[in-house]
Amino acid sequence: RGDPRLGLVLLLAMLVNMAVASFVGAMVPTLLNAFRLDPALGSGVIVPTCTDVVGFFAFLGLASVIML
Numbered sequence: 001r002g003d004p005r006l007g008l009v010l011l012l013a014m015l016v017n018m019a020v021a022s023f024v025g026a027m028v029p030t031l032l033n034a035f036r037l038d039p040a041l042g043s044g045v046i047v048p049t050c051t052d053v054v055g056f057f058a059f060l061g062l063a064s065v066i067m068l
Contacts, residue, residue, distance in 0.1 A: 009062045016062075017055035024050045 028046050029039035 003067075005066050006063075009059065009066050012062050012066075013055065013059040016058040017051060020054045020058075021047070021051040 025043070025047050028050075029043050032039040032042045
């Protein structure tokens, strides 16, 4: 009933978002620790912001390319 391209867009956007989340989730605490800052405080703000922004643009970007 639905458009299978929409499912492809969702699949790819989730894969991109999960890859970025795992990379940023590993790198931000490491970098904050290197700068002698508390990794827990910075990670609670930086990691979700990065994943939300990348997920939003990945979904819209993929949708604009695939759904045309």
